[in-house]
Amino acid sequence: MSADLVIVGAGVVGAAGAYFASLAGLRVVVVERGAIAGGTSSAGEGNLLVSDKEAGPELDLALYSQQVWRDDLAEYAGLWEFEAKGGLVVAGSERSLAALRELSVHQRRSGVEVRDVAQAELRDYEPHLSPELTGAAYYPQDAQVQPMLVVAHLLRLARERGAQVRTHTEVVGFLRDGDRVTGVRTVRGDIPAGAVLNAAGTWAGGVAEFAGVRVPVLPRRGFILVTQPMPPRTIRHKVYAAEYVGDVASSDAALQTSPVVEGTASGTILIGSSRERVGFDRTVSVPAISALAAKAIALFPMLRQVRAMRTYLGFRPYCPDHLPVIGPDPRAPGLWHACGHEGAGIGLSAGTGKLIAHAVTGEKPDLDLTPFAPDRFQDAEEALH
Known part of the structure; x- marks a missing residue:
């Protein structure tokens, strides 16, 4: 059979693309080399x-x-445990607090809701926070979902609108007509298509190479600790140290850790966040896990008495300029990309999927895709040669 759009990758970005493309009336086929949500989408906090x-x-x-x-997907929010819990970004020094206040000024100008929190108010937000913190900023728009439920339900909703999902179907090349990409070659046969969307997460660079183009997506490893279940609302918001913002924007390959602590609907507490570029090495890093635990205890001293049940790791699809790659690839007409979202992929997936569906069907996207252009790295590469 042929398709209007073949999506490579059944993670959260591919699932969102499948849902919105099928909603727009496209014949969609999703191909995934393993199981759905088998990569980064199964290893994050949501x-x-x-x-x-x-x-x-x-x-x-x-x-x-x-x-x-909150609008297009609002009716399904309960399916993936959408929780508008808000985020509390805390500062441990006056210098850190000043930087946080400066950041929030620019964010407000862009439409972000931010509330300054004084030191005396911290316990009103989080009763168990360390008294040594100097202040915080509260972000009511921050929320959380259960990522694997998002993927499963978006793909189910896409299938109800005619999409096909083929797991354990690895892409091994593209069908071509000159420079144009006209479908995919898989281990289970060819699928001709009007367009192909590369939503392969940390493997997106390899998929792009099938078309002879370079998309510099690299894996960036991170660990998460999971505690024993605690009473409801032990930790009420997503809480993280102000230094986390700088770590997210860093290009350093070495290990970085900054405390991120939040509760879940089941009562467990999730503790992150670490970042390091070590390829696809799945070795458990004791230094990374020890640092996460120590920094989480510094924020919430009561965690010293709480047992960690397990840890898990994943690989964020990292781009050198920390922007995702979204849109058509002029170097290989017919090929589109939606990848490189790093640790923000769960949150950005919904918007990415809708924007891609608009663009593929010829509508003007609600957001300018130029900053996310797939060929934006080309000038820098040519300058090096």
């Missing part, structure tokens, strides 16, 4: 954040995605 983004294209996309989550 964050829908605006608080950790500086003013610019990524924040614009985050705000747009918030709109899509």
Whole structure:
């Protein structure tokens, strides 16, 4: 059979693309080399954040995605445990607090809701916070979902609108007509298509190479600790240290850790966040996990008495300029990309999927895709040669 759109990758970005493209009336086939949500989507916390983004294209996309989550997808929110818990970004020094206040000024100008929190008010937001913190900023737009439920339900909704999902179907090349991409070659046969969307997460660079184009997506490893279940609302918001914003924007390959702590509907507490570029090495890093635990205890001293049940790791699809790659690839007509969202993929997936569906069907997207252009790295590469 042929398709209007073949989507490579059944993670959260591919699932969102499938849902909105099928909603727009396209014949969609999703191909996935493993199981659905088998990559980065199964290894995150499910964050829908605006608080950790500086003013610019990524924040614009985050705000747009918030709109899509809360409006277009509102009727399904319960299916994936959407929780508008809000985010509390805390500062441990006067210098850190001043930087946080400066960041929030620029965010407000972009449409972010931010409330300054004085030191005396901290316990009103989080009763168990360390008294040594100097202040915080509260972001009511921050939210959380259960990522694997998002993927499963978006793909189910897409199938109800005629989409096909083929798991354990690895793409091994593209069908071509000159420079144009006209479908995919898989281990289970060819699928001709009007367009192909590369939503392969950390493997997106390899998929792009099938068309002879380079998209510099690299894996960035991170760990999460999961505690024993605690009483409801032990931790009420997503809470993280102000330094986390800088770590997200960093290009350093070495290990970085900044405390991120939040509760879940089941009562467990999730503790992150670490970042390091070590390829696809799945070795458990004791230094990374120890640092996460120590920094989480510094924020919430009561965690010292709480047992950690397990840890898990994943790989964020990292781009050198920290912007995702979204849109058509002029170097290989017919090929589109939606990848490189790093640790923000869950939150940005809804907006990305809707924007791609608009663009593929010839509608003008609600957001300018130029900052996310797939060939934006080409000039820098040519300058090196």
